[in-house]
Amino acid sequence: MPADYSALWLHIIYVTLCCSVFIMQPLVVVIYTLYKVCMYRWLGCRGCISTCVTVPLDQVVAIWNRYQSVLSRSGSITNENSNEYLLQDRQRNRDLRYAHPPSEDYLLKCREKEVRFRGVSQLCTSTLGHFLFLTLLLVIASKANVVERFRLNKAVTDTMLNGACLDKDRFLDPCIDTESFEVCNQNLDPTYMPFKNISNKDEWWTWANSELLALTYNDDDTYSAFSVFCDTNSVIIGKPRIRKYDVYSEECAAAKFKVEENTSFADVLKVKTCYPDYIDVSNLLGFRSSMNKEDEWDSHFLAVYHGLFSQYSYTKDKINLPSSRYSAILMLLLLKANNWIDNSTRAVVTEYTLYHPTFKLYTDISLLVEFPSVSGAKATEHIWSTDVERYRGGWAYVCIFAEMMLLAIAMYYFYNTVIYLYSCQGRIWHSFWGILDFLMTVFSWSYVVCLMLRVQIAEDIMWQLRVAYFRTFVNLKSLVTWDMILEAHMGVMLAIHLLRCLSLMKYVPRLRRLGLILARATKDVLIVT
Template sequence: MDKRVEPKLLAAVPAPEGSPDKKGKDKSEKSSKKESKKEVPFSEDIAEEVKPKHKRGELLIFIVFTLLYTLAVLFGRPTEETYYLRQNIISQLVSVQWKNIVEADQFYDYIRTDFVEKITPDPSEYASMSIESRRTIMGYNLIVGAIQVRQVRIDSEACDAIPPGMETVLSRCYGSYSASGQSQNSFGPPGEEGKYTFSERGGALRPLTRGELGSYPASGYIEPLSLNRTRTIELVDQLQADGWISDKTRAIFIEFSLYNPNVNQFLTVRLLGEIPQSGGIITSFAVNSIRVFRYLSTISIGIAVVELLFVAMLIYFMVSEIIAFARLRKQYFKSRWNILDWINLLLLWVTVIIRIVVLVTSMEITIDLTSEETLDLERISSLMDFEAQIASLNIFFIYFRLFEYIADVPRMDQLFRTLARAGIDLALFFIVFTIVFLAFALSFYTSFSLYLAEFRTIPQTIFTLFRVLLGDFDFENMYKANKILGPLLFFLYVVVMFFMLFNMFL
């Protein structure tokens, strides 16, 4: 029989250096090493993590810091009682008669009737009333300082474009309001041209009053109104007879301040009528609540202690960031967390400075019910409003910074890595969305700006289209304004934005 020799398995012999197998193995090892180097966790990336990992103690300190700032902000905001107080004032003063004002005579009629009936006491009881009773309106709200009417005027200018044949009829025109064109010249009826004089109030630091058509200064032509109803009506009659509101008038104001001791709140009340160069009057109002005297009750003293602790911790975090910057130098700003920290810290110092300025200014305010001078609360009101806006950003930044301290948790690290890798795709989608959205905004503005208030300006059109994305729209008005472009633009907007862009992104 033939004997078959079973082949023996040869032992693996290492390939000589330079052989193809050896080279392939070396390349695979090198590529695996490179890939392993690329797969660095997000929290350990040098560009993202130039600080040492946060310890639990640092997290607890930051949580305490966050809670202190939250308490300080919430205490400074108006309470529910203040909300109802403001709504009561608005419902009393902003009547249907005020909203329907479209010409100067109606403005005078509003002061003579609706306004004085709610602000001034009954003439038959005025002489026997105490000063406090005369100034008490709408419950227990005290009028502090003077009640005044004020107007902002412009200078006339030469007409740029006059139709042929009308040069002899038209010689002067009156444009829209601008700071450079504001008039400071005295005026009055024939024979009394200097009766009404310009009054400068507050200088350059005085806040502007924002309206529908522009922003107006605190200066102007001021006439005080009396708590005596008869005198106020006589003054208004005289203003109307003298033509106080004329073609040069661009804004008229009714201004006064209230104090409610039950809730320790001041309120600044302003009724504004804007006169566009095309004619008519656009009415609006502003009622702002101010807590001037903050530290009077036992609770407020406790909040003052909280604010001092917050400032101490703010100094601690500021010093910590300065030390980290001194140690890391150029590497410090490679971390986006560090940039966010500095933005947050600087904004927090802005709120601290504003709070100190308001506190110092409030010490100069005294309530004198016998005084007929205007109580200057506008500067404090604007500062506190600005502080509230900055605080809204700070609250977001502080709570968002909590992720910096919990980024060492593996699951959170995975989330940040995912967001970082999707950053380019998100940016590209945002660019495409912005281009398409602006195209539709300009189309809607061009089609409906003359007919619908929601599209009267480009910013208003952008806000309206954002509301459409949330399902808040009035298709019937668009259809009535333009029976062809209305449905067409609306249909294209919904299809492109909802069914194409959003679905493609999701």
């Protein structure tokens, strides 16, 4: 199993720097903002005239030399009314009389020239800035491996539906070799149960004894020795895990808080089925994880994403299939005899964790069957692929640099958002572009924080994979969920930035004039050459 810890530790150091920036950067921004506001209130409009008026360099030097000479003469002023002092005073007045600024028409022309230059520079900087930031987001999004993961998920799904390893259990007599040709019997075995056709609890046992065993234990002894999943190039990490979830009998915490006399907090939230008690998110997402926290994570994962009929409890009823097919058959018979799935059972989940050496990706498979309290069943399958080692290869350093640049841009957006909120007094809806900048600030910082949490979860899972060494089941639900959150953040950021790129439409007239100038210049160059 490849486990490149150098890139991981490099990113952990980068995350540590980010943590220090999270504490210092907002403080620096607030202090600098207060400084700018205080200076503005103190100075008012009494700014330097050089920021508003453009004067030719030679006149600026001449005026500055005259004022400097005058001020240097008047540095030591005495109270003596001598002839020398009177001569110096007259010379000072004469110099001040001739040290006048240029005419008003000249200043207006310089101002118009500066405005035109500023318009062209804003066009170039805005276009270049939007293009570079879009490129930065695309570089970061390229680490998602969307195409490879989609193809891998599709291949695993097709294998689970029509894999060659299922033929022996699916058909009565798959193929018979004769002297002349091969005869195949395509009659379905009545004891074979596809996963999608499960409609009650008894049929789940039929599926477990047919399709589940066919997927897990390959007929070829060589493939079975290496735990190859069906007829693919995927390796099963450990063995499949079966988890049972019973109905949650305790009252949820939201119903215990009374808002009014006959209204609880659960009624305010419009919760039909009570949720379990609140769980610390930092422990829930894999930090210092234990088996109890893993049970709570799985329960919440099912409740939030796939809870159709009831709430799931924090059950510890989980069973790993043995390494032998005959041992698995015996274990399933004993579980069925002991009535392992009873009337209080509301869901049974069968989980696989696969590793693909070709793509160096991991796949998490959840085969969920939910049983309503009345009757029937709902079977759903979910297949996710993820890259535990996010940074691998030469392109990884480019992505790390892009994420560091995203952090710097997020700081810049945070500073501009603080100024914007102060100027509009909190009413962000006054400007559409201001709203987009505010949203970009929120999602960029949220993406950086989620990326830091993802690194911590990936480190914990990599340690579990190193210890398991393909012999013990490793749960990847937390990492898969966090990857989906990061992809959603990146999609929203790309959508917001594409909307922000619409602000370049105001430069269309200038672009048209620039195009006409270039076209005329091209004709002149062609004629001359």
